[in-house]
Amino acid sequence: MDPDLDEVLRAALPDDPRELAILWRNRFLQLFDHLPLPIAVCDAAGRILLVNRALGIELGVLPGQLNGRKILELLRPQGNRPLRPVVEAVRLQRRSQYPIEVLWTAADGTECQGELTIEPVSDLPDEGPKLLLWLRVLERSTAAPTARPPERVSPIEARILAAAARGATTAQIAREVGLTAGGVNYHLTSLTRRWRVPNRTALVVRAYITGVLAPGVWPPSPGSADSPSG
Known part of the structure; x- marks a missing residue:
């Protein structure tokens, strides 16, 4: 690294490790909130811990109002036992991506179909696994008479x-x-x-x-x- 650039970076960052951790956490949350892809972080039971603005907009709810709710009550899985591989992955602490088909009602009343990808992610060793989820919209109904x-x-x-x-x-x-x-x-x-x-x-x-x-x-x-x- 360029010595001058290294010196500038050192001067810009706090020396206290706790302050540094808070700084990077805040930067991550700001980036997370501004990502255009609808994203959520849930616990192993599917309760929402964190969502970004894009998912809140998709569901017509303020992001903070989604905390603690079951993600699969909002995004309805389709098919026969689509969550079985996810449950097994959480139990065995496997990391992989599991796409499932979901339906939901958008903020304007439009019925939507999409793909919800679920990935179990590791956290601290003494805490339970978390689920990272992101939503891809595949189809929106053309009629929205109640919009x-x-x-x-x-x-x-x-x-x-x-x-x-x-x-x-x-x-x-x-x-x-x-x-x-x-x-x-x-x-x-x-x-x-x-x-x-x-x-x-x-x-x-x-x-x-x-x-x-x-x-x-x-x-x-x-x-x-x-x-x-x-």
Whole structure:
């Protein structure tokens, strides 16, 4: 490694091993949350320990509200005893990937079919195994008669929501859209009251669900619903 680069890296990282562990944990969680592929981590019984934003958006639920729920109550396995190989792998502490066909109802009421891949992963020796799961969408039904009509927002509101979805701070959003921090907070508060949601995270989830933000796109950008409010 270049000595100068090595010196810069050493200066940027904390000396305390605990602080270093916290730093890398936070960086991992930030990366995990921004991955476009829907991912979850569960215990051996299938109870959700951690999900990323993409899976929360797919199911129309805030990620934190999924903690503790059974993943296979949300993503319904198909076929005859599809989980038998997974159960056996957990019992024998094998590491391999096990794809199963699942069905679920998306946030807009659309019935979806996909492939859920389950991989048992090792953790600390004195703890039980964990399951890493990722979802691949294969098919969505074309008819969604109960889908909610798109929200109507102003262009500036759409830009603010897109920036918030990227994790930008209020100050960063203000610089990006050309408003003061107070102006950004005004729009966020207005949207929170109008959509009857509790916080900024819920705003972002609803913006994806209703088409204000384009699904499956990174970095986040306004979708087809970013038309002026009436």
